[in-house]
Amino acid sequence: MAIEKKGFTRRTILGTAAAGLALGTAPSLIRPAAAAGEFKIGLFIPLSGPASLFGPSSQACAELAADEVNKNGGILGRPIKLLATDAGGPPAESAKSAVRLMLEEKADLFIGMHDSATREALVATIKGKVPYIYTPVYEGGECDFNVYSLGETPNQQARPSIGWLAGEQKAKTYYLIGDDYVWPHKTNAEAKKYIAESGGSVTGEEYVPFGAPNKFEEVVTRIKSAKPDVVVITLVGADNVNFNRTFAGFGLDKDIARLAFLLEENTLMGVGAESSANLYSCMGYFANDPSAANTKFKAAYQAKLGDKAPLLNTLGISCYAGVKSAHQLVTKAEGTDGKKCMAASEGLTFETASGPATMHGRQVDKAMFLANCKGTQFNVVKTFSDVKSGSECKA
């Protein structure tokens, strides 16, 4: 046996290694058999790749909503069939899946819980032929034909939370750190307006490459030297965990508050109890919300999934609202025609995990919760009721 390495170079090694890693995120597709009379919903959620940890709860919540709708006769008398499709790969892959769902499956409607780059690819592919409901927290301003957004906007997250920190905590200086893609940039552009309105100033703003193996020692050292009152975080997933652990590891958590705009239950588990002091999150839903509506929702979720139920969070439950709003929208419009659906969407009321919600300008006004982290739990310190989306579509 020989351990020789003749016949290949480092050049080819790197190329093949990169190709191997790229293949690692290739999507897996589900091919359900066609059946007549079903109302088919293409459900785009991350099933592969690093965001796939949000997949199980999204799928479970969507299935729960579909069960409930089907028990009451489905949509226009047709039972819902969910076609869960991977949106965890590159946007172009999701676009290809959408084409297949439209041509082969004749999907009646799309629901998406994924990043904004994928949304833009799907909007360009679906072209408003069927309704497309985009559910997660996002940067606002999505107004394409026959597209409906349910998620938290900067006006709902950043405006009230920065106002509160400026008032209650006398915050004056802010440092912005985010991943380098559309959501953090647009959210921070809005946040800077609200910071200026509150009389504060921005002492630093930086972005780290999205999807790269980031480390944060240098960033945290810079923040330590800038000494802001608040760090506004628009990092997502592993970057968010990594930054917060490094931040607390350097001992900055004692003196500097952190306000994160995509900090949900999974991410907080990763941040961990010893790194979550003085950390705030502003979202439209926390799983420990004690309201009657959420208690009822959680009981149904638990009954369906038992002890193995995936951790609930604002992203997962947005898919529940996605299916519920699809039901109301198509029922009210008596079909999936773009113009009729757009007209029907104004003032449309539908159920969510935390109670009824109403659509205005194809966005959703909602109650927002500002929570201070206590260990790995969210402790709501302030509720802002009926916060406008601030990005209502004109028509």
Next chain:
Amino acid sequence: MDPLIVTQAINVVYAVSILAVLALGLAVIFGLLGVLNIAHGEFIMIGAYCAYVTESRGWPYLVAVPLTLAVCSLLGAAVEWIMIRRLYRRPFDTLVATWGLSLLLRKIAEAFFGPGFRSVTIPLPGTIKFLGTEYPIYRLMLIVVSLAVVSVLVIWYGRSRTGSRIRAMVNNPELAQAQGISVRRLAAATFVVGTCLAGFAGVMVAPLVPVQPFMGLDYVLRSFFVLIVGGLGSVSGLLSGAVVIGGFDSVISAVTDAANGYFAVLVLAILFLWLRPRGIVARA
């Protein structure tokens, strides 16, 4: 001196030393055996989960070290026996095989622990005054441990009998076999040492990063960069690779921002592949 500059300087030393340890297991498996171990990151991930299990069982943190060594040596031996043994002369086949292995290991981790983030408490929390600036104790300790691990390995590889047998095997397997060295067994042992080193690196970084099935992807590419830039089969190659990749990334991230640091790493890797494909320290 300005505490900002001092802290950033320690950050550079930290980045270099942690990268050397993270790449060490791959340096053994790829550098000595020529196996393109794409699953290197997954062995780091397994080490990190061993740290998580240790903590969640309430055992002292150091228990994670023997636990990881046990898990990674059993797993490494099984993988070598079932898969790698048949592929030593076929580097591209090792790449495809270990890529499949990496998917499998990720799915196994997901089956055991779920897809979500886990966090491991830092065993030595807090900061300490060092060179006039507050720096996290655990990170300072990691610098020391990294240097110790690399030095021990250098001395062992250079001085021990097994080290000289491995050198003989790497330089000329047929001749080594003719001299009565069981190349098959030695290669298997070398592979296991590589997987154990990866697992050990995982235990070291676990308290600093999110522990999740995908975490290995963060380390495998950078480890390959270190070896490409530094050169295969020598400790000086590993160290110079870690200094160049980790150092450039950290210095440029400190002076400008993280995006430029990452960009610099990619440019460096491309330049080396283009102009100096055998790396800084090319083996004779």
